[in-house]
Amino acid sequence: MITDLANAMSRCRRTLWQDALGAAALMVTLFAGLHLPALF
Structure with a gap:
């Protein structure tokens, strides 16, 4: 299992x-989407 993971x-x-970078962008989008309604 570990060797398979290392190969991948x-x-x-x-x-x-x-x-x-894509995962970080998704987290930023999620964070902004959850907190944006609080501004209005």
Whole structure:
């Protein structure tokens, strides 16, 4: 199991930062969407 995970991580190393950036963008969008009604 650990070797499979290590192999998958080594194969997707190029797109890992893009996935992390996408996840961060989703969290920012969620945070803004939940707090935006409080401003109005």
